Structures are given as structure tokens and as C-alpha cells.
Amino acid sequence: MFDFTGKVAAVTGASGIGIGIETAKHFFAAGARIGICSRSQERIFQAAREIGGEDQSRIFAMPADTSVVKDTEAFIGGVIRRFDHIDILINNAGVQFPGPSVEFTEEHWDSTVDTNLKGYFFAARYAAKEMAARGKGGCIINIGSVNAVTVVAGQAVYAAAKAGISQMTKSLAREWGRDGIRVNCVAPGSIPTLINKDIYRDPAVERAMCEKIPMGRRGTTKEIADAVLYLASDYASYITGQTLFVDGGLTLVHG
Numbered sequence: 001m002f003d004f005t006g007k008v009a010a011v012t013g014a015s016g017i018g019i020g021i022e023t024a025k026h027f028f029a030a031g032a033r034i035g036i037c038s039r040s041q042e043r044i045f046q047a048a049r050e051i052g053g054e055d056q057s058r059i060f061a062m063p064a065d066t067s068v069v070k071d072t073e074a075f076i077g078g079v080i081r082r083f084d085h086i087d088i089l090i091n092n093a094g095v096q097f098p099g100p101s102v103e104f105t106e107e108h109w110d111s112t113v114d115t116n117l118k119g120y121f122f123a124a125r126y127a128a129k130e131m132a133a134r135g136k137g138g139c140i141i142n143i144g145s146v147n148a149v150t151v152v153a154g155q156a157v158y159a160a161a162k163a164g165i166s167q168m169t170k171s172l173a174r175e176w177g178r179d180g181i182r183v184n185c186v187a188p189g190s191i192p193t194l195i196n197k198d199i200y201r202d203p204a205v206e207r208a209m210c211e212k213i214p215m216g217r218r219g220t221t222k223e224i225a226d227a228v229l230y231l232a233s234d235y236a237s238y239i240t241g242q243t244l245f246v247d248g249g250l251t252l253v254h255g
């Protein structure tokens with residue numbers, strides 16, 4: 001359905017079994033040249049092999065911690081050096097530390113805010129600067145969360161960072177619209193990945209979540225990747241500044 005032949009797409013946090021690697025696979029299958037990063041050298045090179053197999057000509061993989069500004073700059077710079085430019089950035093790398101707020105530490109705060117918010121801003125800043133200078137526009141998609149609008153005990157800082165992403169998305173969309181850069185946010189509901197596997201270890205928790213979701217089930221990484229590719233495509237050429245909830249209706253329940 002989507003054709004990204006000739007496009008360069010960078011995805012942060014694209015290792016393991018999560019939303020990032022699935023999105024990178026979809027861009028690669030749709031013909032894009034892709035740049036991927038995550039903190040672990042072993043995991044990101046494994047992801048590159050999983051996505052491209054023998055064909056690594058359209059993949060740039062690099063270990064980079066996006067909570068660290070110089071790493072983020074090095075990753076975006078590396079993608080541009082390897083493929084000449086960048087058309088699409090997917091800010092996806094994320095962490096969360098669910099638990100009682102009275103036990104939340106400064107290290108948890110720094111990791112949550114620096115990865116989920118600061119990293120998104122600086123990756124967008126470096127990508128947008130190059131997109132604007134090149135004069136051919138571009139597209140930035142931030143992976144937010146239903147937590148931006150729902151209220152879950154024990155996730156105060158994660159929720160604040162994700163709400164910040166939705167608001168930052170609007171601000172940057174307004175600021176960069178004249179440069180032809182669209183900025184949107186995809187906000188997933190509950191998707192089985194490594195980020196939440198401990199929460200759902202108890203089948204009763206899984207059942208309770210499925211009962212709450214109007215569509216009666218949790219989503220898949222593919223369903224999130226499909227929404228990301230849609231927003232990155234020309235089918236969404238007049239959409240900017242929006243947060244698209246891909247959540248089986250979960251946000252309807254929380255109001």
C-alpha cells in the first residue's frame with residue numbers, strides 16, 4: 001500500500017520486539033532507506049540483521065542513547081552522512097518506571113524525561129534543521145501514549161512526559177509548517193512489548209485491561225506501525241500537529 005522508495009526514515013529505539021523495530025521493518029519493506037538506533041550495540045545490530053538480512057545497503061544502525069544530546073546529534077548526523085539527507089524521523093525510544101510515586105527516584109525522573117521528552121526534541125531539532133536547509137520538507141512523528149490523557153496511578157512522570165510530547169508536537173508543527181515539515185504524534189494504547197511485560201505477567205491484569213478496552217483486546221505493534229506509515233505518507237499530506245490515538249477506544253473509557 002505505501003511506497004517510500006527513495007525516502008530516508010530514521011527510527012529511534014528500534015531494537016527488540018517493540019514498536020520501533022516493527023515500524024522500521026515496515027519502512028524497509030516499503031522501499032525506504034532506514035536509520036535505526038538503540039542504546040545497546042548488540043541489540044541494534046541484531047535488529048539490523050533481522051530487518052535486512054544479507055541486504056544491509058539500505059540500513060544504517062548505530063548504538064545511541066537518545067537521552068544524551070550528543071548521541072542524538074551523532075545518530076541523526078550519521079543517518080544524513082550515510083544517506084545524504086533525512087525525510088522522516090520517528091521519535092520512538094521510550095522508558096517507563098511504573099510504581100508508587102513516593103518511591104520514584106531522581107534517576108527515574110532523569111531517565112524518563114530525558115528519553116521521552118528531551119531526546120524527542122533534540123532529534124527533531126537536528127532533523128528539522130537539515131530538512132529546512134534542503135528545502136524539500138519532511139515529516140516527524142513522535143510516539144506518545146494514551147497516558148497523555150488517561151489517568152493511571154503510578155505513572156505520573158511518564159504521563160507528564162507523554163502529555164508534553166503531544167503539546168510539543170503542536171508547537172513544532174506550527175513553527176515548521178512553512179518549511180513543509182509536518183509534525184504529528186501517534187499515541188498507542190496497550191501493546192504487548194518489553195516496556196510493559198512485567199505489568200502484564202499476571203493474566204488477571206491482562207484480562208482486566210482487555211475488559212476495559214472497547215474493542216476487547218490489546219493492540220499489536222503492526223497496528224501502530226500502520227498508523228505511523230500512514231501519517232508519514234502522502235495520504236496524510238495536509239495533516240500536521242495532531243495526536244492520533246491508536247488504542248482500540250481506550251481513551252473513550254477514561255474520558
Ligand SMILES: NC(=O)c1ccc[n+]([C@@H]2O[C@H](COP(=O)([O-])OP(=O)(O)OC[C@H]3O[C@@H](n4cnc5c(N)ncnc54)[C@H](OP(=O)(O)O)[C@@H]3O)[C@@H](O)[C@H]2O)c1
Nearest residue numbers: 013015018019038039040065066093094145191193194195
Ligand atoms: N507498548 C505500549 O503499550 C506503549 C503504549 C504507549 C506508548 N508506548 C511508547 O512506544 C514507544 C516504544 O515502546 P515499546 O512499547 O516498543 O517498548 P520497548 O519494547 O521497551 O522498546 C523500547 C525501545 O527503545 C529503546 N530505548 C530505550 N531507551 C532508549 C534510549 N535512551 N536511547 C535509545 N533507545 C532507547 C530500547 O532499546 P535499548 O534497550 O537497546 O536501548 C527499545 O528498542 C515508547 O515511546 C513507549 O513509551 C508504548
